[in-house]
Amino acid sequence: MTTTEMFGVPFYYGDFNAEDISLDYKLDTKWRSETPSSFNVVNTLDKTSAEKLLKEISNYTNTVIRVPHRLRLQECWRNEYGYRDQQEVHLHAHSHFSFTIFKDIPKDCGNIVFFHPAKDLMYNFEEKDMLIQEISPQPKPNKLLIWPSFIKHMVTPNNNKTEKRVTYSGNVWIERFEQNENNKL
Numbered sequence: 001m002t003t004t005e006m007f008g009v010p011f012y013y014g015d016f017n018a019e020d021i022s023l024d025y026k027l028d029t030k031w032r033s034e035t036p037s038s039f040n041v042v043n044t045l046d047k048t049s050a051e052k053l054l055k056e057i058s059n060y061t062n063t064v065i066r067v068p069h070r071l072r073l074q075e076c077w078r079n080e081y082g083y084r085d086q087q088e089v090h091l092h093a094h095s096h097f098s099f100t101i102f103k104d105i106p107k108d109c110g111n112i113v114f115f116h117p118a119k120d121l122m123y124n125f126e127e128k129d130m131l132i133q134e135i136s137p138q139p140k141p142n143k144l145l146i147w148p149s150f151i152k153h154m155v156t157p158n159n160n161k162t163e164k165r166v167t168y169s170g171n172v173w174i175e176r177f178e179q180n181e182n183n184k185l
Contacts, residue, residue, distance in 0.1 A: 006135045007116045009148055012060040013137055016144035018103035021053070021168050022046040025078045035085040035155075039077040039169075050076075057099065057172055060146050069174050076170035079155075081110060085165075087155035089115070095149040095171035102139045106163035110156040111136045117151060139165075 004011055023045050025038035045053075054071050061071060074095055079087070092098040100112065113136045137145060147153075149171060158165050 006114060006147075007118075007132065007151075009117065009151065010060075010064045011114075011137075012144070012146040014056070014060075014144055015142060016053075016056055016101055018101050018142050018168065020049060021076075021101060021103075022049045023076060023078055023168065027078070027080060031087060033086050033088050035087055036080045036082070037077055039075075039079075041077070043075065043077050045073070045076045053099075053101075053170075054172075056144060057097065057146060061097065061172075061174065065174060067176055068178065069176050072173040072175055074171040074173050076168060079165075079167045079169060081155065081158040081165040081167075083161050084157050084159070086110060086157040089152055089154040091152045092149040092171050096174045097146055097172045098149045099144060099146045099170055099172070101168040102141055102143045102145070103168065104164060104166040105139045105141050106160045106165065108159040109139075109163065109165035110158045111139055112145070113154050113156060114147065115152045115154075119152075 004013065023038075023043055025043045026041050027036040027038055028041050029036055030040055031037060050073055053076070054073055058071055061069065081087075113134055116133045119133050
């Protein structure tokens with residue numbers, strides 16, 4: 001597990017076997033970019049997949065959240081980026097943490113780009129170029145990336161004419177609880 005700070009915010013980038021995800025899904029093109037995705041469509045993640053995913057996410061949240069908590073997987077969906085498919089700038093509202101599992105990552109398939117939370121405010125500084133405004137972690141197959149949901153991000157176009165870029169993404173909600181003798185983790 002590797003937790004690092006990007007823009008002073010903790011991100012996680014670690015190993016996760018994408019083949020451990022068994023998701024029953026149906027693709028649609030709901031995004032403005034029309035990239036095929038099962039976001040906001042009925043998706044069913046099997047119990048074993050959900051348990052493995054939540055265990056790995058919990059390893060991360062236990063290092064960045066200081067109060068006893070449980071995780072609730074809000075949703076998980078699949079994205080398939082064909083030639084020139086991309087994802088516009090967005091954030092994941094109504095969740096605490098978001099994730100992407102990189103499954104198929106062919107050469108020249110695009111990248112996820114994260115934007116500094118105060119990027120718009122940086123234009124008030126004369127020396128704005130001194131501050132890092134964007135970060136693009138290198139996507140690799142069987143990697144899991146977790147970040148706070150308020151971070152704006154996008155996916156650049158897939159320039160591979162023959163192979164799709166496939167990812168699973170999702171959101172997690174943190175539920176705080178008081179630990180006592182009858183309620184142990």
